[in-house]
Amino acid sequence: MAYSCYITFPTTFFAIRAESLLKNEPYTFKMVPVPRSISSSCGTALRCECDDISFVRAFLLDNGLELEAYYRLEEIGLRVPTVEELRFDE
Amino acid sequence: MRDRLFIIIAGAVVGLLAVILVMQGNPVNMGFCIACFIRDITGALGLHRAGVVQYIRPEIIGLVIGSFATALYVKEFRATGGSSPVLRFILGMLMMAGALIFLGCPLRMVLRLAGGDLNALIALPGYVVGVWLGTYFLGRGYTLGRSQEQSAVSGYAGPFLALVLLVLLLAAPAFIFFSEEGPGAMAAPIVLTLGAGLLVGILAQRTRLCTMGAIRDIILFKDYQLFYGFAAIFVVAFAGNLVTGQFNPGLEGQPVAHVDTVWNFLGMTVVGFAAVLAGGCPMRQLILTGEGQGDALITVFGMMAGAAFMHNFGLAGSPAGVSPAGQWIVFISLAVLFAIGFGNIKARLAAGKKGQARAS
Numbered sequence: 001m002a003y004s005c006y007i008t009f010p011t012t013f014f015a016i017r018a019e020s021l022l023k024n025e026p027y028t029f030k031m032v033p034v035p036r037s038i039s040s041s042c043g044t045a046l047r048c049e050c051d052d053i054s055f056v057r058a059f060l061l062d063n064g065l066e067l068e069a070y071y072r073l074e075e076i077g078l079r080v081p082t083v084e085e086l087r088f089d090e
Numbered sequence: 091m092r093d094r095l096f097i098i099i100a101g102a103v104v105g106l107l108a109v110i111l112v113m114q115g116n117p118v119n120m121g122f123c124i125a126c127f128i129r130d131i132t133g134a135l136g137l138h139r140a141g142v143v144q145y146i147r148p149e150i151i152g153l154v155i156g157s158f159a160t161a162l163y164v165k166e167f168r169a170t171g172g173s174s175p176v177l178r179f180i181l182g183m184l185m186m187a188g189a190l191i192f193l194g195c196p197l198r199m200v201l202r203l204a205g206g207d208l209n210a211l212i213a214l215p216g217y218v219v220g221v222w223l224g225t226y227f228l229g230r231g232y233t234l235g236r237s238q239e240q241s242a243v244s245g246y247a248g249p250f251l252a253l254v255l256l257v258l259l260l261a262a263p264a265f266i267f268f269s270e271e272g273p274g275a276m277a278a279p280i281v282l283t284l285g286a287g288l289l290v291g292i293l294a295q296r297t298r299l300c301t302m303g304a305i306r307d308i309i310l311f312k313d314y315q316l317f318y319g320f321a322a323i324f325v326v327a328f329a330g331n332l333v334t335g336q337f338n339p340g341l342e343g344q345p346v347a348h349v350d351t352v353w354n355f356l357g358m359t360v361v362g363f364a365a366v367l368a369g370g371c372p373m374r375q376l377i378l379t380g381e382g383q384g385d386a387l388i389t390v391f392g393m394m395a396g397a398a399f400m401h402n403f404g405l406a407g408s409p410a411g412v413s414p415a416g417q418w419i420v421f422i423s424l425a426v427l428f429a430i431g432f433g434n435i436k437a438r439l440a441a442g443k444k445g446q447a448r449a450s
Contacts, residue, residue: 010236012228013437016310031311033298036093040166040381042298042370044311064439078092 002075005050005086007057008034008043008068015044021063027052037081038071057088093297094315100293101322107286108201108323109330111149114278118336118345119205121327122149122290123198124372125189125361126346128390129397130274131255134267137394138401142272146259148280150376151252152287157295157380158249159288166295169245171384174234177430178385181368182375182392183399184423188220188360190397190406191353191420193346195372196301196361200320202347204327206339209347209354216355217362221305224366224431228310231437232367237385245382248390256284273346291380300374302365346409353412353420360423367430 009015019031029048034041048056050072060067070086108121120126126143133144161167189195192213194202199217202210258266259280269275277283293299297319304320307313331337341349348354365371368389370378375393378386400406405416412420 011231011233011437012310013231013233016229017439019311030313032313033093033303033307033315036096036296036298040161040295040298042300042303042316042374044307044313064441066437066440075092078095081092 003050004047004073004075005053006035006038006071006073007046007048007053007060008038008071009045010066010068012044014065014067015046018046018060018065021060021065022046022056025059027056029056035073035081037073037083053086054088094318097297097299097316097319098322100297100299101319102326103293104197104290104299105204105323105326106330107290108327109334109336111278111283111286112336113334114282115276116278116283117273117276119202119207120194120198120273120346121201123194123201124150124376125186125195125393125397126193126198126273128372128393129186129190129401132394132397133269133274133401136265136267137398140401140406141267141274142269143274143401144267144269145274145277146255146266147277148256148259148284149287149290151256151259152284152289153291153294153373153376154248154252154380156288156291157377158252160292160295161381167245167382169240169242169382169384170237171240171244171388173237173385174434175385175388177234177434178368178388179392179395180426181364181430182389183396184427185361185364185368185372185389186393186396187400187405187419187423188357188364189372190400191357191360191412191416193348193407196358196365197323197371197373199358200301200324201327202344204324205331206337207344207347208339208341209344209349209351212351213354213358216358218305220359220362220364221302221366222309223359223363223427225306225309227431227435228366231435232431233437234367234369234434235436237383240384244384247384248379248382248387291377294373294377295380298374300371302362302371302374305362306366348407348409348411350407350411353407353417356420356424357407357412360420360427363424363427367427
């Protein structure tokens with residue numbers, strides 16, 4: 001299964017900060033436009049390994065970032081991705 | 091992969107339709123020009139009296155209605171608004187001011203380039219510089235604040251006004267102005283222009299085609315996904331112009347263009363800067379209007395006010411160049427954009443656990 005996980009941000013400012021903070025961390029990630037299957041907005045999302053998302057989330061929150069939502073997408077070729085919104089216990 | 095393919099298709103369709111619309115009567119290199127068409131509508135309503143640029147352009151109507159119908163169908167229509175409306179109105183005015191100095195919005199800049207107008211090659215780096223200036227503020231916490239849910243009727247306002255324009259176009263009452271000469275008198279048949287607008291409205295809603303986002307994402311994150319749409323517009327329009335004999339390379343004598351290098355560059359700098367601060371290029375503002383975003387509709391109203399201001403006071407560029415007063419408007423616009431940028435740096439990092447630990 002081709003799963004990717006995404007973190008969205010309330011403003012581009014937090015996306016920019018997330019990228020600079022994660023540069024020196026051992027996580028595989030890429031900043032991308034929010035996938036169309038998640039939203040019609042034109043914001044930026046952070047795509048990472050689903051195994052890492054809880055660690056990435058904790059790291060960013062620990063560094064004072066505001067995060068908006070979390071998603072897991074199954075993306076296979078040109079098929080419409082299946083989207084699952086992830087919930088984390090505070 | 092899927093998003094990338096669809097945005098390339100959307101860009102290609104825009105490029106192809108632009109060539110077809112010119113062949114069918116639109117002004118050369120103006121198959122689509124969001125700023126020019128909004129300016130024409132503003133003139134048709136009598137809000138400016140530049141007699142050669144007055145027409146209710148069906149493309150604009152189609153873009154809004156196409157986006158609206160699609161957003162309703164896929165349940166993405168959401169009536170929102172209330173995010174710094176006054177500043178968005180001003181940003182719309184400035185976006186139009188810059189576009190009327192250059193004589194085209196970013197979409198027309200690409201189409202002018204595809205038609206061989208090398209003045210657009212000077213404007214393109216100006217646009218990139220403008221977007222870069224905007225990203226400087228994004229990186230420092232610039233935000234106009236979150237929009238709020240509004241009543242549904244607020245979201246329907248934009249599509250309703252588009253329908254009113256359609257009725258006015260078809261009924262052509264005496265109080266509506268239609269150019270008898272100049273670019274405003276050059277138009278492809280209504281069925282074709284309305285259909286093209288609807289199709290692009292649908293595609294742009296589905297793919298978020300945005301000329302500003304394309305440059306912004308490259309500058310900020312080296313992500314090229316939105317740029318593929320931007321590039322597809324150019325490639326297909328360029329090929330179409332070559333095939334149909336509409337490619338005419340050069341600086342001088344280009345249609346609805348001037349050769350004032352500095353003002354071509356700076357005009358698009360203003361547009362790019364304003365587009366980042368407003369959250370979308372002129373076309374994207376129309377698509378968001380169709381999705382129910384009152385903030386985008388306010389920006390479009392600002393663009394109409396900007397068009398009226400620029401033409402009523404003789405500030406807009408023309409094939410003869412940019413007047414001294416128009417040149418001043420560029421500097422004033424940049425100063426206002428910096429003021430809006432610095433004045434809205436509001437996003438801050440919270441004191442996270444690490445910060446708290448260091449403080450204790």
